[in-house]
Structure formats: structure tokens, C-alpha cells
Amino acid sequence: MSTDIRVAAAESEAVQPGRDGTDAATRSIPAGPRGRARVRRRVGTVLAWVALSLLGIVFVYPFVWLVSASFKPRSDVFDNRLIPETFTWDNYIQVWQEAPLALWLLNTAIVTVLAAVTVTISSAMVAWGFAYFRFRGRGVLFGLVLATMMLPGAVTMIPTFLIWNALGQVGMLTPLWAGNLFGSAFYIFLLRQFFLGLPRDLFEAARIDGASQWGVFWRIALPLTGPALAVVLVFEVQAVWTDLMRALIYLRDSSTFTVPRGLKSLVDAYGFGGEWHWEIIVTASVITTIPLIIVFFLAQKRIIDGVASTGLKG
Template sequence: MSGPGLSPSSALGRRSAGVVRLVLLLAFAAMFLYPFAWLLSASLKPRGQVFDNRIPPRTWVFGNYVEVFHQLPLLAWVFNSVLIAVLAATLVTLSSSAVAFGFAYFRFPGRKVLFGLLLATMMLPGAVTLIPNYLIWKWLGWLGTNVPLWGGTLFGSAFYIFLMRQFFLGVSRDLFEAARVDGCSYFGLFWRIALPLAKPSAIIVWLFEFQASWNNFQGPLIYLNFGDPSSYTVPLGISYAMTMYSPTAGGHGDYQYVMVASLLVTLPMLVIFAFAQRHFIEGIAAGGVKG
């Protein structure tokens, strides 16, 4: 039955448009879900059927999920990745928030110029600073350790500083001035007032950095000790496994274990973003309060 004021043809047109949108959404969802379905299927296949592109598998091998822990130091890789990602995300959130609060609250000569220079660093390609950073960590004697993978976050990130500053600019300055009258220190303004209010944006920064660190391949490839596979992170470990199982390197082509490892290390990110989706939306909205 058509609604009031709508002709039958208009109602039919709206229903047709709704059906078209639904079909398009389902098509795009299937397109994005197919790689995950393929990975799941490949992880449950024997060696000779991994790349046959059949979904579901012709032969189901659930033992791959047990055997992978005997074939690869997967738990060590996951522990290393979690440790590095948590340290990097936590440190960059605190350091970027502190710098962002300084730019948002304090008024000093050259503040805008200094902030502009900070933003300009985002224009530098990573390849430009790769060699200087490597030389610094070499001079400090921390090559072969995981310190270079999270130590740099102590100095903040230009993008995260910009994001957090946008939020702090939206907080009433009278709130901070009232706290100053009550004897609150500058650090107290940041730690007791600004940072708790910035929780949505801080969660976004934490999630972004955790995801970036979890998927980082170049950093571990450069800085970690190649003589000890147990010190690898997940991306580097999976690359090592691909090489180890390659027939050209003397392997037997047991890529099903690589698929299992890839699937298992993908699940934590899916779970984190599923539970943090509400904070993710709030943080993105809060970050654009004021320019």
C-alpha cells in the first residue's frame, strides 16, 4: 500500500531503488568478504589443495590449527607483536596528547609557525628519514632489539597531535582557568582534565597506532635480529614462513600453515575493532569539533 500523497508508481520506484541498494550492498560485502573466506578455506586444506580456489575445501584438515604451533613459533611472534603494538600505541597516545594540549592551551609567540612546521613533517616520505633513524638507533646500540619499533613513539606523531589538538580546542578554556584558580598545575590540567575529556580521541589514536604497529613489516625487517626467528613479529614471521616453505628454498610447499597463521593473527584486529566501533565513531566526530 502506498503512503499518503504517493502514487503507486512512486511507491514502486522507491521499493525498486531500495532493492537495488540492497543488491549493491550485498555485492560489495561479498567482494570484501571473499578474501577472508578464501583464507579460511585454504587454512583447512591439505598441502596439495591450498591454491585450488575451491570454497569450501574438497578435503577438510582441522589438524592444521594444531600442527601450526609445532611448525612455527607463532605464539612468540604474537607475543612480540602484542608487546610492541601496546607499547607503541600507549606511548604515542600519551606523548601526542601532551604536545597537542600544549599547542591548544598555551599562547606563546611563534605558536602557529611551530605548529605549521610540525604539520609539514607529514609531507616527508618515510624513505627520507629511514637512514637517519637507522643511524641513530645504531649509535645508541639498539639494533637487533625491538626498542626502535616503539621508542620513536615517545616523541609523538604529527597526525595524532593534529587530531588531539582539534579536540582540545573544542574544550572550554574557562574550565582550565577555573582549575588554575583552584591551584591546579599545568600538568594537572592535562592529566586530570584534558586527557579524561579526550578519551574518545585518545582511543582513536591508540587504535590507529596499534593497527599500524601490528601490520608493520618494514620496521622489524630492518631492526630485528635475523638469526633468531623467535624474535620476529607476526608480519615478518609470516614472510619468513613463506620463504621457509617455498620449494625453491628447499621447503615442501606447506603453505597451509602460513594460511592458518595469517588467519589467526587477523582475528585479534577484527575483535578489537568490533568492540571499539562505538568509540571509533565518537572519536572521529570529536576530532573535528574545531579547526
């Protein structure tokens, strides 16, 4: 009897009209265009997630394959199995014996830090000059700076080499980072757009309070551009860490090799025309890629904030 009473109460509640005169069954159905729009948004969201997931798999798969190959013996490197049939740690032991990998990583870290810090500071100084100061010919001069981005690297490669050779720096690490002391046109443009979005009254108030031009830049403007500076720093870290061209041009001895130049020497020695020790090459590639992944993982929030805020303030 009690069960029948509860069922009857539930049925009566289900058919009771709501405030808008519709019963519960009718209210559960999406109404008209608004309901169809909601369904379309949900379908679009699902399709976007599926597309992003597929793209993520496409981009991640090569690195997953590389990591998997580094745990395989030489005969199984190219068998395309993501889970090694024969799992071995010997490659990670042998690679340190076959190549001065620690020295290459140290050289690359030194060059990367010096290049990233110098180009970030120098580009910020030039960008601040174009954004804050008003002088005749500023637009023309800024246009010339941007025009340098249109010059192919091959055009300036030989003159730059002759300069460093005259200075006696060929065979050393200096040419790989010292050029960044003069800034980068792309980073100057990026930081200038950010500086232009900052309130100028803030800097004028600091000048009235007695701050010098350098003080306004170093103590006020630079801290406010933290996200954009992080973007420049991380972009340059990635560019220098993977730079092979300049290392091929200027480095002669294996004791000065950076990671890309060292990997090139491993390919020459153990890859094409060598002894075909591809397990050594893929293992060295994994080891040298991990630091860059860690940097991007730690700085991903800064990168997103910097790109987003720079785009809005541009």
C-alpha cells in the same frame, strides 16, 4: 445473512470520506510530490543497502577464503572452494610445530602495547600544548610539525637506522616502538582539533580553583578526549601489528621476530623458492589476524564516536 451485513458495513466504511474529504481508497495512494519523494527515498535506501552489501562481500571474501584455505590439505589450498572438500585440523597443529608462533605473538603484543600507549600519551601532550597555550610562533611551529608528514619514510630510514645502530639497539625490539615517545604528526593534528572544541572556560575555572597545568591536562582535558584517544590507540595498534618494514630492518634473530617478520620468514621457507607449504602460511596468517579483528570488534563503537566527534569539533 450476517456475512452479507459485515461485507456491506466494510464497503460503506471504505467509501466514507475522511476529514479531508477523501475516501479510504484515495487516502491509500501517496499524494503528489510528497508521495514521489517518499518513494525516491525508499528506492535510494534500498540501493544504498545493496551497494553496501556488495562492497561488504568484496572486502570480506579474501578473509573468508583465507579461513577456508587454512582447513584444507596442501593440494586443495588454491581450489577456490569456500567450503573445503577435505576438512582438516592438522594445519593448526602443524603450524605451532613448524614456527615459534607463540613467541612471535608475544613480541608483537609487547611492541604494540608500548608503541600505542606511548604515541597516544606523547601526541596528546603535544596537541594540548598547541591547543591550550598561546605563545608567539605557535602557528609556524605547528605548521612545521604537519610538514613532517610530507617526508617519505625512505628519507629518514637510513639516518634513523644509524642512530639506533650507534645506540646498540639493532637486533632488539626497542627501535620498533621507542620512536613513538616523540609523538606522531597526524595524531597531534587529530587530537589538537578535538582539544580546540572543548570549552576553554572549563580549564580556566580549574586553574582558578588551584589546579596545576598538569592537573588540568591529566584530570580534565584527557578524560574528555576519550573517543579521540581511542581512535589514536586503535589506529596505532593496527599500524604496529602489521608493520613489516621496520621489523625487516632491525630484527635479525627469529627469537625477536614480530608477526609480520615471522610470516615473511615462513613465506621464504615454505613459499616461493621453498617447499610450497602454503597451508602453513595461510593458517599462520589466520591465527595472527584474529587478535586484530577482536580489537576492532571491541573498539568499533569508540572508533565511530571518536571519528564523528572529532570531525564535528574540528
